[in-house]
Amino acid sequence: MKTVIDAHNVSKTFNPDTIPILAVNNVHLHLERGEFTALVGPSGSGKTTLLNLLGGLDKPDKGSILINGKDITQLSPNALIDFRLHHIGFVFQSFNLIPVLTARENVELIMQLQHKKKEEIDERVLNLFREIGMEDKMDTRPAQLSGGQQQRVAVARALASKPQFVLADEPTANLDSKSATNLLDIMAKLNQEENITFIFSTHDARVIERARRVITLVDGQIHSDTARVPTDLPHEGEKPRN
Template identity: 65%
Template sequence: MNVIETNNLTKTYNDSEVEVHAVQGIDLKIEEGEFTAIVGPSGCGKTTFLNMVGGLDQPTSGTVRVGDTYVNELKSSELIDFRLHNIGFVFQAYNLIPVLTARENVEFIMQLQGKDKKEREQRASNLLTEVGLGDRINSRPSRLSGGQQQRVAVARALASKPKFVLADEPTANLDSKSTETLLDMMEKLNKEENITFIFSTHDMRVVNKARRVIKLEDGKIISDERKS
């Protein structure tokens, strides 16, 4: 079953004097439970593509369908609500709220969803334990390493029970050991809980773990490989 389907997805920036064709007519289907890496050199359109799939950017033309919803047709306020309930985000710079503890960071998104306190606390503790931070739930981000912060970010992304997780360069700021730990943890969640992960990356360690690798160049798909 397709979780995401894009049709002739195009994004052109007209901000400068020269038009920039960031994404040019991408047709793509991603199924539930995939562990997919979108790779390519800087400026190839990875992040722009992910932003349109995640409803953070509007396409110039084409469609993005998530489940039964055409994301490109949603209004701004509907998009916010859609993201809250359907998509988990993991960012390159972790982007945790520095004044909150690890558990509070994970709980925050559930509070935005209106979940009650008991449920929030229970799920946040479980998720943090699952990502190997059961003993650091009351630590603030400044007391955690980069790898630990990114694991909190993954727990936060999963807290809202999303249809899929978009991870934009999640390992770019991590050392080898942290990268390995993070990828093993995400692969485990993918295999055991059938969570769909889509990465944008040019990190070969991520590419090696991915079961599907989509290569972009100049905003177009130049290859789409599935590993057995």
């Protein structure tokens, strides 16, 4: 298995000069290609902060984060933006599609930022919309799409750049049950068929049930890290990873 993320001794404190909040405390994390991992824990446990650190959206105060062997904590802000563009996909809780662009344009934007050729963009975008089952909604603006449809477009956008892994922050939090199941089906399929690595922060039991690895955070520290067989696959029981 190829290592995708290798985080060592990562800590992050907010408001260090006033009322310090230790959001992530000395976290060690190792993720390999093709993992389908849920990051769980109560509110304020540091899930989103850890995802932001792993995605290069925030810098840790301490520790190193190696993505494919490259320490992203050492990159300049501009280099980090470029690194995110080419290596990391993001899915946000509130979809965060660009409201003035159509679904297709939202997905195309990432590939245009990568300076891909038009033919390549057209082919990839069409394939992604087929994967998410929304070929007929490609030219629709986000406001005309349901929450579930918007989140599916967000997944397509996250995958457009062919990233090393996708970070999804509470992707099903704003979705109804049917939309959430549908979205998880799509992501599980992409994970299994294309070996794309997914890491979710979530409270959602439906997501946790589908994950093959569950990392529990409490007070910014990894409380447990469990490998498991998802409920949609033959159940073989759970075993602790460390």
